Amino acid sequence: MSWSAEGTATVDNATIAGEPTRKVNLSIPGLSAPEHGAKESQVAFVAAKQATSTLLESGALGQGNFNVSLSGHANPGNVPADGWVNDCVTIRITQS
Numbered sequence: 001m002s003w004s005a006e007g008t009a010t011v012d013n014a015t016i017a018g019e020p021t022r023k024v025n026l027s028i029p030g031l032s033a034p035e036h037g038a039k040e041s042q043v044a045f046v047a048a049k050q051a052t053s054t055l056l057e058s059g060a061l062g063q064g065n066f067n068v069s070l071s072g073h074a075n076p077g078n079v080p081a082d083g084w085v086n087d088c089v090t091i092r093i094t095q096s
Contacts, residue, residue, distance in 0.1 A: 001084070003041040004071040005031045009093070011056050011063040024056045028068060040074035040087070048072065048089050055093060065096045 007028030014023035031045045048070040055061065072089040080086050 001041070001075070002071070002073045003031055003045060004069070005029075005045060006067070006069050008096070009052070009056055009066040009068050011061070011066065013063060022057050022059055022063065024053050026053055026056070026068070028070065040076065040078050041072070044072050044074050044087070044089050045070065048091055052091055052093060055091070061093060061095065067094050067096045068092070 005028050007026065009027070010025045012023045012025075014021050026049065028049060031042065052068055052070065056066065069092040070090070072087070073085045074087050075081050075084055078087050
């Protein structure tokens with residue numbers, strides 16, 4: 001069902017194999033999620049963390065320190081259920 005996680009990230013310029021890039025250190029300790037839809041919530045959480053890293057590595061937000069908040073909703077089997085919100089993921093990255 002509904003899930004959330006918060007953490008921080010640091011983005012620094014780096015050089016890997018002679019190529020300029022960005023080094024991202026993403027620290028999101030864990031996920032709060034209910035028992036129902038726990039597997040689906042975990043899959044969405046991992047995907048949201050990967051998307052966060054991709055956004056930060058792109059340089060679209062510059063470098064430095066960031067606060068990260070991930071949240072969403074995952075129904076069992078990722079199937080819409082009457083009376084419940086449909087599956088969703090929200091990623092919020094703010095400079096700190």
